[in-house]
Amino acid sequence: MTQFNELNLSPKVLQAVEEAGYTIPTPIQAGAIPPALEGKDVLGIAQTGTGKTASFTLPMITKLARGRARARMPRSLVLCPTRELAAQVAENFDTYSKNVKLTKALLIGGVSFKEQDLLIDKGVDVLIATPGRLLDHFERGKLLLTGIEVMVVDEADRMLDMGFIPDIERIFSLTPFTRQTLFFSATMAPEIERITNTFLQAPVRIEVARQATASETIDQHVVMFKGSRRDRADSEKRRTLRKIIEEEGEKLTNAIVFCNRKVDVDVVAKSLKKYGVDAAPIHGDLDQSTRTRTLEGFRQGELKILVASDVAARGLDVPSVSHVINFDVPSHAEDYVHRIGRTGRAGREGKAITICAPKDEKNLEDVEKLLQKEIARLDDPGKPKKSAETKSDAEAAPQKTEETAAEPSKTVEKPAQTPKTAEKPATSAKPEKGSGGRSRSRGGSKDRGKSDKDDNKVVGMGDHLPSFIAMSFEERRAS
DNA sequence: AAAAAAC
CATH class of the missing domain: 3.40.50.300 (P-loop containing nucleotide triphosphate hydrolases)
Known part of the structure; x- marks a missing residue:
């Protein structure tokens, strides 16, 4: 099995990864990190919980460890759909860049410009942002995106849902075409496919398909x-x-x-x-x-x-x-x-x-x-x-029992006609055996649990990737 | 129809 130390990450990054307790990369990490380090564009089709975040932060830190940022010209950019996600990505950078001298700024709405401006002025290696606030900074003339070497779009399908695609396209167009692009989406809607065709160059495509549903x-x-x-x-x-x-x-x-x-x-x-x-x-x-x-x-x-x-x-x-x-x-x-x-x-x-x-x-x-x-x-x-x-x-x-039954809303009465659930006064919280009749997950889950634990920081959904997401394109088209 | 994201 591939280990992190076989992925050509810099020793300092590797050390941080090991200190965080991980030795085995998840499939998306094993697939995306090598091409990302080679400077290739990457199209990752993966859900949260697959270790997606580290699959771009680790190669980015490795690459950015050399060189320094100039004032107002960040060297890399990560775009996230929500503020919370952006904050999460920032934490991930903190975890893995602790042995590397790297400056970063989190540009999200809802907080004052002042601190963000200060950081940008000093020069940042990594900019993590939501589209709105990023463009806001840009329009105020505080920010130049012409120095971007690596750009990441995270959760692109959600960006699409939220109507961010025009913003994303605009931001793409503000960055140099020589940039490297790492693009992640859980699904590939036609609109997403169009964007990737337009802005990615010969991307290496990594698709994480899992069995569990x-x-x-x-x-x-x-x-x-x-x-x-x-x-x-x-x-x-x-x-x-x-x-x-x-x-x-x-x-x-x-x-x-x-x-x-x-x-x-x-x-x-x-x-x-x-x-x-x-x-x-x-x-x-x-x-x-x-x-x-x-x-x-x-x-x-x-x-x-x-x-x-x-x-x-x-x-x-x-x-x-x-x-x-x-x-x-x-x-x-x-x-x-x-x-x-x-x-x-x-x-x-x-x-x-x-x-x-x-x-x-x-x-x-x-x-x-x-x-x-x-x-x-x-x-x-x-x-x-x-x-x-x-x-x-x-x-x-x-x-x-609708219109006719004007029932007293405050009165607590015993529940009737509940075959599976024992009758109880409303206050008692009696456990009830799950009666949905769903069989539990198959074998494998123990194994998964282990590797999820290994990758605690970035793992989200774990075992139960929904089947329609886990399907390959061919399967999806077929169904 | 709503949520998210910019002030």
């Missing part, structure tokens, strides 16, 4: 939710969420609750807190210091539940969480895969529960189409059950 390592469930009345649906949905959290009990050690909209992130987080659940919101409207602090608290295990918009769905290197709960079904089916990919990492157990309101059913269909399987239905634990009479009624026609 999301659907096999994550225990997935969906709760079909229906509010009793329009004006109560919102609060009832939050109650359903609380009940889900209660029912998971101690198995839920930490979780991310995803909402589709920022307002809901705020409302849900506030609601959970009100009911004594340790939760905090994160989304793009919160100021950067709050975002950073919240995320850090969550990483440190000081915060139990992170209520998040899709800012946290992809790429973020949060620790493996025990649960992902979708307060809403994401409207892009692929986001579902990214969201649930925050759990069950490195071969550990993971559980994903999605709340599906009637208006989300179309989205749920799309998700199931993408997964090519049905997600196990769970009864709504938040639905107050009435008398035994209604109970059998509900069993016969669970769907039918």
